[in-house]
Amino acid sequence: MASYVKTKTQPVRAKILTDEYEIEGNVHLKPGSGNRVSDILNAPEAEFIPVTQAKCTSRAADSTPVRTDCTIVQVRTIRMVFPFED
Helix, strand or coil, rough: CCCCCCCCCCCEEEEEECCCEEEEEEEEEECCCCCHHHHHHCCCCCCEEEEEEEEEEEEECCCEEEEEEEEEEEEEEEEEEEEEEC
């Protein structure tokens, strides 16, 4: 059984575009990983990133958004990221 260490993160609201989806939610910055969303996307070990409080919308016509507590996004599928400013 795997054990996990809980780490305090800083949530940053962002919109993520992939070829198939538009995802709006919180991307979490870890302490020491930099203070930009691009820092976690460019980290060599980053294959997937969690997005919490997510609204996922297919980019296909007439799609109904799906809301989830957490969505896991494969980094290599991300085309654009728009962090929202406070």
